[in-house]
Amino acid sequence: MNAEDQFLEALIAELADHPVNTNPFFCAFKDARLTRTELRVWLHQYHYFCKHFVKALEGLLYRTPVDALDMRVELAKTLHSELGSGCSEQAHIRLLERFAAALDLTDEDLARTTPIPKVAHYLSELHRLFVDSDYLTALGSELAVEVTAAAEFRYFYPGLKKYGDFSERDLAFFELHMEIEDCHSAWLVEAVRKTAQDRRDLEQVAAGARTTADAWQRFWDGMYQEVFGARVPTTH
Numbered sequence: 001m002n003a004e005d006q007f008l009e010a011l012i013a014e015l016a017d018h019p020v021n022t023n024p025f026f027c028a029f030k031d032a033r034l035t036r037t038e039l040r041v042w043l044h045q046y047h048y049f050c051k052h053f054v055k056a057l058e059g060l061l062y063r064t065p066v067d068a069l070d071m072r073v074e075l076a077k078t079l080h081s082e083l084g085s086g087c088s089e090q091a092h093i094r095l096l097e098r099f100a101a102a103l104d105l106t107d108e109d110l111a112r113t114t115p116i117p118k119v120a121h122y123l124s125e126l127h128r129l130f131v132d133s134d135y136l137t138a139l140g141s142e143l144a145v146e147v148t149a150a151a152e153f154r155y156f157y158p159g160l161k162k163y164g165d166f167s168e169r170d171l172a173f174f175e176l177h178m179e180i181e182d183c184h185s186a187w188l189v190e191a192v193r194k195t196a197q198d199r200r201d202l203e204q205v206a207a208g209a210r211t212t213a214d215a216w217q218r219f220w221d222g223m224y225q226e227v228f229g230a231r232v233p234t235t236h
């Protein structure tokens with residue numbers, strides 16, 4: 001393995017070990033029993049994020065230099081997958097809206113979501129990294145998004161199954177993501193491998209990745225406050 005591959009492997013391991021992957025919101029979501037109101041509060045914010053994230057990804061693809069063909073190909077694969085691989089009813093956001101319907105949230109309810117500051121801030125940070133930064137920083141940012149995305153589903157899917165009152169169809173979004181995030185992260189690793197030419201390029205990729213993973217952690221800290229902040233702490 002050459003020095004560049006070693007650097008990239010170490011970066012992926014660092015992202016996989018980032019504390020965001022085991023943050024307090026994920027643990028509480030899996031272990032606690034959330035009320036319907038708490039689930040709806042979470043879903044409003046999470047749906048808002050998922051919906052607008054894909055638009056940011058479109059912006060990243062547009063801003064990728066014309067000669068960075070391998071990066072464009074891997075990003076296009078990721079975007080195609082997010083948008084349902086050519087079938088709008090299978091677009092991931094539509095699958096998430098199935099679950100919203102199981103919580104009695106309509107499209108109109110979801111359209112009225114106001115993002116909490118930590119969610120709005122994370123999306124604006126992604127916009128800055130994807131669209132206003134250089135393409136290597138942007139590539140690192142999207143690498144971090146995809147490598148860390150696998151973690152939430154290891155908590156959300158069992159966390160939702162424990163209620164026993166959501167059907168497989170309701171939970172399709174979560175079940176699908178248990179597997180598909182491994183594809184997305186493999187595509188992004190491939191994009192970095194074929195795009196970053198030397199150590200300097202990889203340092204830029206790593207800077208974008210670290211900024212994003214840290215911002216993702218603040219997103220979930222904000223979510224914890226929003227969903228669980230009203231609970232009265234139990235005293236022993």
Ligand SMILES: [Fe+2]
Binds near residue numbers: 082092177
């Ligand atoms: Fe997705």
